[in-house]
Amino acid sequence: xxxxxxxxxxxxxxxxxxxxxxxxxxxxxxxxxxxxxxxxxxxxxxxxxxxxxxxxxxxxxxxxxxxxxxxxxxxxxxxxxxxxxxxxxxxxxxxxxxxxxxxxxxxxxxxxxxxxxxxxxxxxxxxxxxxxxxxxxxxxxxxxxxxxxxxxxxxxxxxxxxxxxxxxxxxxxxxxxxxxxxxxxxxxxxxxxxxxxxxxxxxxxxxxxxxxxxxxxxxxxxxxxxxxxxxxxxxxxxxxxxxxxxxxxxxxxxxxxxxxxxxxxxxxxxxxxxxxxxxxxxxxxxxxxxxxxxxxxxxxxxxxxxxx
Amino acid sequence: xxxxxxxxxxxxxxxxxxxxxxxxxxxxxxxxxxxxxxxxxxxxxxxxxxxxxxxxxxxxxxxxxxxxxxxxxxxxxxxxxxxxxxxxxxxxxxxxxxxxxxxxxxxxxxxxxxxxxxxxxxxxxxxxxxxxxxxxxxxxxxxxxxxxxxxxxxxxxxxxxxxxxxxxxxxxxxxxxxxxxxxxxxxxxxxxxxxxxxxxxxxxxxxxxxxxxxxxxxxxxxxxxxxxxxxxxxxxxxxxxxxxxxxxxxxxxxxxxxxxxxxxxxxxxxxxxxxxxxxxxxxxxxxxxxxxxxxxxxxxxxxxxxxxxxxxxxxxxxx
Numbered sequence: 250x251x252x253x254x255x256x257x258x259x260x261x262x263x264x265x266x267x268x269x270x271x272x273x274x275x276x277x278x279x280x281x282x283x284x285x286x287x288x289x290x291x292x293x294x295x296x297x298x299x300x301x302x303x304x305x306x307x308x309x310x311x312x313x314x315x316x317x318x319x320x321x322x323x324x325x326x327x328x329x330x331x332x333x334x335x336x337x338x339x340x341x342x343x344x345x346x347x348x349x350x351x352x353x354x355x356x357x358x359x360x361x362x363x364x365x366x367x368x369x370x371x372x373x374x375x376x377x378x379x380x381x382x383x384x385x386x387x388x389x390x391x392x393x394x395x396x397x398x399x400x401x402x403x404x405x406x407x408x409x410x411x412x413x414x415x416x417x418x419x420x421x422x423x424x425x426x427x428x429x430x431x432x433x434x435x436x437x438x439x440x441x442x443x444x445x446x447x448x449x450x451x452x453x454x455x456x457x458x459x460x461x462x463x464x465x466x467x468x469x470x471x472x473x474x475x476x477x478x479x480x481x482x483x484x485x486x487x488x489x490x491x492x493x494x495x496x497x498x499x500x501x502x503x504x505x506x507x508x509x510x511x512x513x514x515x516x517x518x519x520x521x522x523x524x525x526x527x528x529x530x531x532x533x534x535x536x537x538x539x540x541x542x543x544x545x546x547x548x549x550x551x552x553x554x555x556x557x
Numbered sequence: 558x559x560x561x562x563x564x565x566x567x568x569x570x571x572x573x574x575x576x577x578x579x580x581x582x583x584x585x586x587x588x589x590x591x592x593x594x595x596x597x598x599x600x601x602x603x604x605x606x607x608x609x610x611x612x613x614x615x616x617x618x619x620x621x622x623x624x625x626x627x628x629x630x631x632x633x634x635x636x637x638x639x640x641x642x643x644x645x646x647x648x649x650x651x652x653x654x655x656x657x658x659x660x661x662x663x664x665x666x667x668x669x670x671x672x673x674x675x676x677x678x679x680x681x682x683x684x685x686x687x688x689x690x691x692x693x694x695x696x697x698x699x700x701x702x703x704x705x706x707x708x709x710x711x712x713x714x715x716x717x718x719x720x721x722x723x724x725x726x727x728x729x730x731x732x733x734x735x736x737x738x739x740x741x742x743x744x745x746x747x748x749x750x751x752x753x754x755x756x757x758x759x760x761x762x763x764x765x766x767x768x769x770x771x772x773x774x775x776x777x778x779x780x781x782x783x784x785x786x787x788x789x790x791x792x793x794x795x796x797x798x799x800x801x802x803x804x805x806x807x808x809x810x811x812x813x814x815x816x817x818x819x820x821x822x823x824x825x826x827x828x829x830x831x832x833x834x835x836x837x838x839x840x841x842x843x844x845x846x847x848x849x850x851x852x853x854x855x856x857x858x859x860x861x862x863x864x865x866x867x868x869x870x871x872x873x874x875x876x
Contacts, residue, residue: 258667261662261667262669264658264659264662265659265662265663265669265673268655268659268677269673269676269677271735272676272677272679272680272735272739273676273679274695274701274705275680275688275691275692275695275735276679276680276683278691278694278695278701279687279690279691279694282694290694291697291699291700292699293699293704294704295699295700295701295704297701357580357583357584357587358584360579360580361580361581361584363576363580364576364577364578364579364580364581367576367577368573368576368577370577370578370580370581371581377852377855377856379584379588380792380848380852380855381845381848381852382588382592383792384792384795384844384847384848385592385841385844386795386796386798386816386817386820386837386840386844387796387798387817388796388798388816388817388820388821388837389599389820389837389838389840389841390592390595390596390599391824392599392602392824392830392833392834393594393595393596393598393599393602393834394595396595396598396602396614397594397595397598424587424591425591427587428587428588428591428592431584431587431588435584459567459570459571460570460571460573460576461570485681485682488684489683489684489685489686489799491685491686491798491799492798492799492817492821505684505686506684506685506686506799509684509686509687509690510686510803521690521694524690524694525690525691525694527687528683528684528687528690528691531684531687532682532683532684532687535682535683536679536682539678539679539682540675543671543674543675543678546678546743546747547674547743547746547747547750548747548750548751549747550743550744550746550747551744551747551748551751551782551785552744552782552785552789554748554781554782554784554785554858554859554862555748555751555752555753555778555779555781555782
């Protein structure tokens with residue numbers, strides 16, 4: 250028995266390590282490339298080890314953050330690198346849009362999920378109906394959305410006599426991101442709220458707490474970790490959204506995926522090094538956020554499909 | 558705030574109807590304001606004969622149903638639909654299978670579990686555009702992937718991943734599997750850790766083997782979670798756009814031209830906006846079949862849960 254168990258332990262580690270290698274291989278390659286100079290990006294035989302195979306350099310990072318040129322003496326060296334990589338613009342725009350959209354979506358969705366869970370708002374089928382919003386491929390609405398956003402200002406000017414733009418603005422994209430992520434927020438929060446026993450709320454109400462206090466003191470602490478998990482998931486979805494941003498922004502608003510895509514297509518000859526450096530930089534914050542709430546992630550991702 | 562207003566607000570907040578209906582208003586309002594109008598616009602545009610090169614859409618001539626007729630007879634559209642379903646089917650099947658296998662190995666606690674969990678979740682946190690960069694770097698003819706494959710097989714391997722028809726298709730599916738297996742893994746691990754311990758223990762006490770416990774206790778309890786993993790991933794995989802766009806631009810030829818890319822090309826490359834609108838409406842009809850199927854599945858699973866849960870719990874506690 251014990252021997253079988255030990256054998257199983259070994260088997261488990263072998264399989265899991267194999268998958269670990271598969272997962273880490275592309276990531277490691279990206280990080281490696283971000284420290285390589287132009288000549289080492291593509292080479293045969295492959296250069297694997299820093300210091301042994303190639304001399305690591307910070308050039309790519311200096312280039313994307315545009316710190317003092319790209320050579321030790323401070324001059325620009327690579328031709329294509331003469332244009333600054335205005336990555337900060339992308340980071341700021343993406344940061345603002347994604348944070349606001351995710352938070353707003355979380356608040357709206359959580360409130361509705363509470364209503365659905367406790368009062369069956371919208372009827373039994375409502376959660377399923379709302380999933381259809383998510384199933385709509387963005388490409389289907391992208392073009393009419395573009396027309397809609399560019400003609401809305403005229404409508405506002407004619408009816409309310411105010412000037413508002415939607416195309417190529419923060420709020421235009423934020424509104425759309427809220428709508429497209431709401432289905433997931435509602436589904437995930439529904440699971441967390443359903444798991445909170447009603448008896449707790451009844452007890453608080455009997456003791457004279459108002460509905461709002463009950464929500465704040467009883468329900469919120471119990472679903473807080475679930476809200477963090479939901480927020481992370483929605484954040485990831487918005488942070489990587491590409492198609493809608495590509496259609497509905499530029500030149501004023503520039504989210505990261507759109508900005509990154511430019512480097513992919515704009516330059517003749519691929520700039521693997523700077524691309525890898527950017528990739529490393531924009532991936533880090535999400536991974537760190539994920540690490541922080543990892544414990545809750547594992548607990549709360551079954552969409553309420555398990556009942557105790 | 559004056560005292561009276563505050564009291565009135567307090568009383569208002571005590572009404573059940575406020576909590577029942579107020580949250581619905583902004584959500585429904587947003588959905589209607591943002592999605593309803595563009596949808597009607599799509600309908601209208603699909604009836605026009607409008608190309609981006611021919612001025613503003615309001616001036617475009619009316620074309621009736623000709624776009625729909627064209628779309629129905631378009632082999633490229635049909636091919637891209639088939640391709641999308643094959644891609645999504647393969648990718649989702651692999652993702653759920655691998656995710657399930659990994660979840661079964663990791664859901665109980667053991668030394669090193671946290672490290673594995675942490676690493677396994679990384680790919681889904683990377684922006685698809687970055688994954689596109691990264692895989693196009695890995696997949697060069699003289700790139701690291703061929704290099705590793707060469708080392709493993711002892712031969713000189715030069716698969717032209719992104720410029721050969723089949724290889725490009727495989728590459729796109731593999732990239733999708735790499736990125737999204739973490740999500741199915743996460744959903745399934747979460748489900749497995751959340752399983753009620755009593756039934757499993759009871760089965761063990763009654764002398765069930767490990768396989769029997771898995772097959773007759775855990776698997777049935779886990780079925781709804783598997784369904785949600787399938788539905789969530791299928792929903793997203795059918796929309797696949799970023800990866801093929803970044804890796805191959807739908808090529809070589811049209812090897813990786815998925816539906817989203819087909820529509821994108823027609824609208825922005827060939828400027829056939831009306832045609833793209835008509836095609837996307839047809840696609841929507843097709844998708845709604847998938848949507849209804851998955852909703853039906855989800856509802857069945859949830860209904861079973863709601864009806865079954867308390868009864869089964871009562872039974873277990875009686876024993």
